[in-house]
Amino acid sequence: MDVLEAPAVTLPSARGPLDPAELERIHAWWRAANYLSVGQIYLMGNPLLREPLLREHVKPRLLGHWGTTPGLNFIYAHLNRAIAARDLDMMYVMGPGHGGPGPVASAWLEGTYSEVYAEVSQDLAGMQRLFTQFSFPGGIPSHVAPETPGSIHEGGELGYSLSHAYGAAFDNPDLIVAAVVGDGEAETGPLAASWHSNKFVDPRRDGTVLPILHLNGYKIASPTVLDRISREELDHLLRGYGHTPHLVEGDDPALMHQQFAAALDQCLDDIAEIKRRARDGVSERPRWPMIVLRSPKGWTGPAEVDGLKVEGSWRSHQVPFTDARDNDAHRTVVEKWLRSYRPEELFEGDGAPVPAIRDLHPAGDRRMSANPHANGGVLLRALRMPDFREYAVPVDDPGTGAVESTRVLGTFLRDVMRANMTNFRVFAPDENNSNRLGAVLEATDRAWNAQRAPDDVSLAADGRVMEILSEHTLQGWVEGYLLTGRHGLFSCYEAFVHIVDSMFNQHAKWLKVTDSIPWRRPVASLNYLLTSHVWRQDNNGFSHQDPGFIDHVVNKGPDVIRVYLPPDANTLLSTAAHCLASRQYVNVIVAGKQPQLQYLGMQDAIVHCTKGIGIWEWASTDAGTEPDVVMACAGDVPTMETLAAVEILRGWFPDLRVRVVNVVDLMRLVDDREHPHGISDREFDSLFSTDKPVVFAYHGYPTLIHRLTYRRANHGNMHVRGYVEEGTTTTPFDMCVLNRIDRFNLAIDVLDRVPRLQAISAHARESLHDKLIEHRQYIRVHGEDMPEIRDWEWSAVAGPSTQVGNQPLVEPVQRCGS
Structure with a gap:
């Protein structure tokens, strides 16, 4: 043989x-x-x-x-x-x-x-x-x-x-x-x-x-x-x-x-x-x-x-x-x-x-290679969505109020859950309540089919809030849920979402490839809500302070990733409703859970989120003229600090022409030839000018903004401040000071960048440095931020801190030992 x-x-x-x-x-x-x-x-x-x-x-x-x-x-x-x-x-x-x-x-x-x-x-x-x-x-x-x-x-x-x-x-x-x-x-x-x-x-x-x-x-x-x-x-x-x-x-x-x-x-x-x-x-x-x-x-x-x-x-x-x-x-x-x-x-x-x-083999859809669940977009049904506008926070004056934006979102998600009790779940690593989404538990319990004690609350075998202290397991659950034709939202502490960096990679690659496979049907987007973020992890300290997931996400293909930084509750509602209804993306929403100022009424929020980027006329003083400086911001805390810096500058220099640009959709900064959400050079130049200094306060690592805008005409004049890996257990405002994204450092940056201010700003500069010294002394004695920081709101007409007579906005502080 x-x-x-x-x-x-x-x-x-x-x-x-x-x-x-x-x-x-x-x-x-x-x-x-x-x-x-x-x-x-x-x-x-x-x-x-x-x-x-x-x-x-x-x-x-x-x-x-x-x-x-x-x-x-x-x-x-x-x-x-x-x-x-x-x-x-x-x-x-x-x-x-x-x-x-x-x-x-x-x-x-x-x-x-x-x-x-x-x-x-x-x-x-x-x-x-x-x-x-x-x-x-x-x-x-x-x-x-x-x-x-x-x-x-x-x-x-x-x-x-x-x-x-x-x-x-x-x-x-x-x-x-x-x-x-x-x-x-x-x-x-x-x-x-x-x-x-x-x-x-x-x-x-x-x-x-x-x-x-x-x-x-x-x-x-x-x-x-x-x-x-x-x-x-x-x-x-x-x-x-x-x-x-x-x-x-x-x-x-x-x-x-x-x-x-x-x-x-x-x-x-x-x-x-x-x-x-x-x-x-x-x-x-x-x-x-x-x-x-x-x-x-x-x-x-x-x-x-x-x-x-x-x-x-x-x-x-x-x-x-x-x-x-x-x-x-x-x-x-x-x-x-x-x-x-x-x-x-x-x-x-x-x-x-x-x-x-x-x-x-079995016939038709019973074949495992043809099972409809393995091509989840075939089975996908649109979410029944309540009107997010009905959850609006009233905003009588911009930059006032103190609202936990994610708590407002929680009431919206509660009613999304009620309307979709077979195809929507929320996922969180034991942080649903911590992230202020507890209202969802009014619609459903936490899923739990192990032993229960008499004092346990909101646990049931048929619960739909998925909590386990394993980010990997949650990520796998939500991916499997989405890929078989359902919807979900994954909320996580910002610093610890890095645990699933590699899993996110694989899912984003999957979406990118399936975009080019005709028989694969689009599935619901993977929606991340990152809260308990870097600027409000002052109590937990350095280990909890890291905004770098955004950088990681932006590395992926522009056809599948989106990043949003809504500055208040109404923009968060508008953004979340948009993301939940979307298909075939990874949407990253970064929003703080602590009380924060509110800026836009619902209609203005919808317009602003639809544009993704825009001039806040009510905070700007350059209407009809060229600005002396563009003050840009992306993120809730950077937005507040930018506005406070504008107030300081307008108090010292009432004739200073300031343009405030707020960014909700981070990808709007990108060239429209590189990302579907990007804007043209003409649009970018109209917002940021072609030759004026831009002081940009950004939620995350500053290098990302430079990376997104390096092709723009005015990139050489763009000065970005953000998280620079300085953190500790301290006060909320001191976290900003440590990373030089606070209102005083932003104002000093403007003094350094606007040519006509350099010869006349010595007293303002000195006073701002004094304020930083006062801040450091105060928090080490009292353990909290100064009242004028804690209680600050935007509240002026010609300028929220218009200089009165010869009195500057920031008053001199006593020198040490005097």
Whole structure:
């Protein structure tokens, strides 16, 4: 017999739920998926080996991951059997993301791939295209990317499969999400926390997550922790997480097929019973079933290559051997490996799967690769939104009042929740009340299905406020929720949203890619509310002071990111309503939760937010003339300090022509050729002039404003003040002083920048420096800011602090020791 000729194999009989015909069909489907997976990694020609494998049939660069793929294909085949037998609504979330060849092969076998990509047809030409495109220029990545039908989980970064799966299951009572957790992924912090998601599931209203822990023993070059602990310890761990684990292990295909089919049937029976009991009114937190699949790494691959162990070894993690193009012996191994799956039994002469395989999978939307939940925009319904204008804060005079803007937003979100009790949730890491959104609890409780104590408040299994002290888990939940066709808002302390920097990266990339995939439908935007921000974390100190998430977000593509800095409650309401109604973006809203001045009535707020940037005429003195200085601001505290600085300047220099420009939509600063929200050079110049000094008080790191405006004509005259990494436990105003964004330093900056003031501003400058000294002395004695700072409001006609006679705005202070 030729060494390249694979012998016929008949599976030995094995006891279990599969009859011999079912066993053969599932095994054939698995062989076909494995064949297609190996072909994607290695081949660019001769897809069905109709001739001996030659050098030119092998890709010049071999990329991808084989080790986890056969196990993923094995699971997929068995899930298909169960879906068809029980008419299940099921999704597949694949944690070992670089097992991408598997779900791509499965989608092709199910026909979905050819439906959405006509050029990858179910024939010989389509198979060759399937192989060639994988990890190839102009093709698809090696992991489960947005291009893969049936996927909501990219998997290029590990740790988020369970949280994505639970996000998909919330409010989907009939959905089962099969979530494969890789044993390497299981070592990540985000995955470890996400096991606790089952304490937030309501079995009456939510769907079910079926975790499948895939133990194949190795990461890239070392063993995995969960594979190297005892069965007993692993069982205790998973039971401690609240699951009943069913172990399936071995390497004999016939025995493994029967074991896995039996375990899967038992899990599905248990799930059905749990759901039945919940519908019958039984109030309990169930112990949900799960499967532990222990199989060899690189199962069915070459046992050895060059005398070194491959199957069951870390060497099979990626491409088991990479010299198959130029090394004749390696190419022979590849050919023998591919022929071992007996492709002539699996595919017709024209390359289509044989009927026994082609018809094994479920039909229509029951195919996991075609499940509508995995293309959530298909199911997305617009939010039923109350009129945000009805929540307006009255503003009789701009720059007055003291309102917690996020508390006002909370009342709006409460009524959004009431109107959308099946497709809207709010997410916060134990900070919903701290962030002043507590009104939402008037509409719903916090989701909680663990033990409760008598003095607990607002906890219920059917609650819709999602709080867990894991930003990673929350981010995964909200992403899974949005990607399956629902809406949400994630509020977080500004400094700690950095914890999900990398997860945000992946979601933003997903949105960018799906924008160019016609069959992917737009999903609701990911909305962040960042509060407890840098300028009002004076009590918590330096550890809580970091506005850099904005910089991180702006690095992403302009087609998917938006950043808003509303200065008061009405602009926050207008902004939030806009963001909640939007699609296919990441919206970042930064707004303080502490009492703050209010500037714009609702109609003015709507106009201002619609423009995104504009001159505040009521605070400016340059109408009809050129300004001496442009004072720009973005953010609630920088806006207040800018206005206070304007008051100071107008008191000392009543004839000073000041233009106040406020920015709500940060991306308006960008050139309109670079961002859809950007403004033209002509518009920018009309606001900021082409040659006048601009003193810009910005919420975050100053360099970002320079980065956004560096192409503008007047960039050389733009002087930005913001957070410069100076922080401590201190007073609110002292945080501004430490970073030189306070009213006194802003006013001094103007004195330095306006040429005609330089010769006449000595007394003003001296007085402003005196005020800074007085401030430092006062807070160290009294522990709070001076009353004139704490109680400041904008309140003048010609200028809120018009100089009276020869008395300057700021009075001299006593020198130390006098």
